[in-house]
Amino acid sequence: MTGPGWLRERDVHAVEQMDRPGCDPARLDRTYAQFPVVNRAIAGWRGIYRTHLRPVLSTTGVTTLLDIGCGGGDVPLILAAWAARDRRRVEITAIDPDRRAFEFALRRRRVDGVTFRQASTAELVAEGRRYDAVVSNHVLHHLDTADLPHFLAESAMLSRGPVLHNDIRRSTAAYALFYAVSWPFPGSFIRDDGLTSIRRSYTAAELKASAPPGWAVAPRFPFRNLLTLDRTDSGA
Numbered sequence: 099m100t101g102p103g104w105l106r107e108r109d110v111h112a113v114e115q116m117d118r119p120g121c122d123p124a125r126l127d128r129t130y131a132q133f134p135v136v137n138r139a140i141a142g143w144r145g146i147y148r149t150h151l152r153p154v155l156s157t158t159g160v161t162t163l164l165d166i167g168c169g170g171g172d173v174p175l176i177l178a179a180w181a182a183r184d185r186r187r188v189e190i191t192a193i194d195p196d197r198r199a200f201e202f203a204l205r206r207r208r209v210d211g212v213t214f215r216q217a218s219t220a221e222l223v224a225e226g227r228r229y230d231a232v233v234s235n236h237v238l239h240h241l242d243t244a245d246l247p248h249f250l251a252e253s254a255m256l257s258r259g260p261v262l263h264n265d266i267r268r269s270t271a272a273y274a275l276f277y278a279v280s281w282p283f284p285g286s287f288i289r290d291d292g293l294t295s296i297r298r299s300y301t302a303a304e305l306k307a308s309a310p311p312g313w314a315v316a317p318r319f320p321f322r323n324l325l326t327l328d329r330t331d332s333g334a
Contacts, residue, residue: 105270108304109297110242115287117240123198128286130170130202136288137172141235142318146264147180150326154231154259155186164229164256166219167237168192171203171212177233178212191229193217219252232257238265238325239299246308254327261327266299272321273297299323 115121116129137143155161161181165174174192181188190212194200200216232253241249253261266272273296280289300308302323305315309325316324 105268105273105297108243108268108300109294112294112297114240114291114294114298116291121287125286126198127202129288129291130199132283132286132288133170134172134176136283136292137235138176140320140322141173141264142320142322143173143176143235143264144180145318146233146262146324147177150260150262150324151177151231151233152180152184152186155181155184155188156230157186160187160189161231162229163188163190164222164227164232165190165192166232166234166253167240168194168203168214169199169236171199171206171214173233173235174212174214175206175209178209182211187211189213191215191227193219193222219249219256223252223255227256228258229256231259232261234263234265236265236295238263238305238323239295243304243308247310250309250313250325250327254329257327257329259329261329263325265323265325266296267317267321267323268296268299268301269321275321296321 116126163177168174171192174190178188178190188211192203192212193215195216195218197216200214203214273293276292276296280292283289300323302315302317305323305325309315313325313327316326318324
């Protein structure tokens with residue numbers, strides 16, 4: 099690590115190893131396999147589900163949900179499990195444009211109501227798809243500031259209700275903590291790519307300045323940003 103203030107700006111030139119086309123496929127698979135541990139520890143989806151998703155799940159019909167950039171597929175599976183526990187019927191479409199992520203997700207245990215698909219948001223918009231809610235996990239930090247509004251616009255077009263983008267919030271404390279606790283992930287890209295992700299991630303102020311009108315940024319524990327748009331009352 100370098101001196102104070104070195105995380106003051108996003109490191110937009112840093113590239114995660116797993117995003118490189120020629121990365122080690124065995125290490126990539128181990129990374130996807132270890133994501134559930136990391137996401138359960140730091141992503142905070144249980145609180146997001148209780149606060150933002152469970153209230154919009156239908157008690158009588160089926161609620162459709164889109165997960166953008168699903169990676170290895172652990173987040174849609176846990177959301178489906180929580181909904182089933184609450185006796186709510188959901189149909190989750192989980193997309194990722196990376197064939198390697200899609201193929202890993204397909205090898206997971208099949209869960210009723212969860213469909214994995216190799217696709218981009220642009221493809222779904224072109225197909226005229228709409229969902230009752232749209233979510234993403236750890237996608238925003240992959241985007242350059244210039245690309246962020248377009249991504250947000252497409253995710254908004256795909257939703258009839260809330261849009262929830264959950265991501266890391268950059269800080270020296272987040273970097274130091276992850277550096278200290280990320281040793282138990284041998285044989286994967288979790289440690290190196292996690293540190294790169296923090297360097298690439300947005301602060302709450304940066305997200306607020308870059309997002310179009312109507313979007314709200316809520317810092318969450320630990321070191322998280324939740325960027326939200328609620329279209330429920332917009333007539334969309």
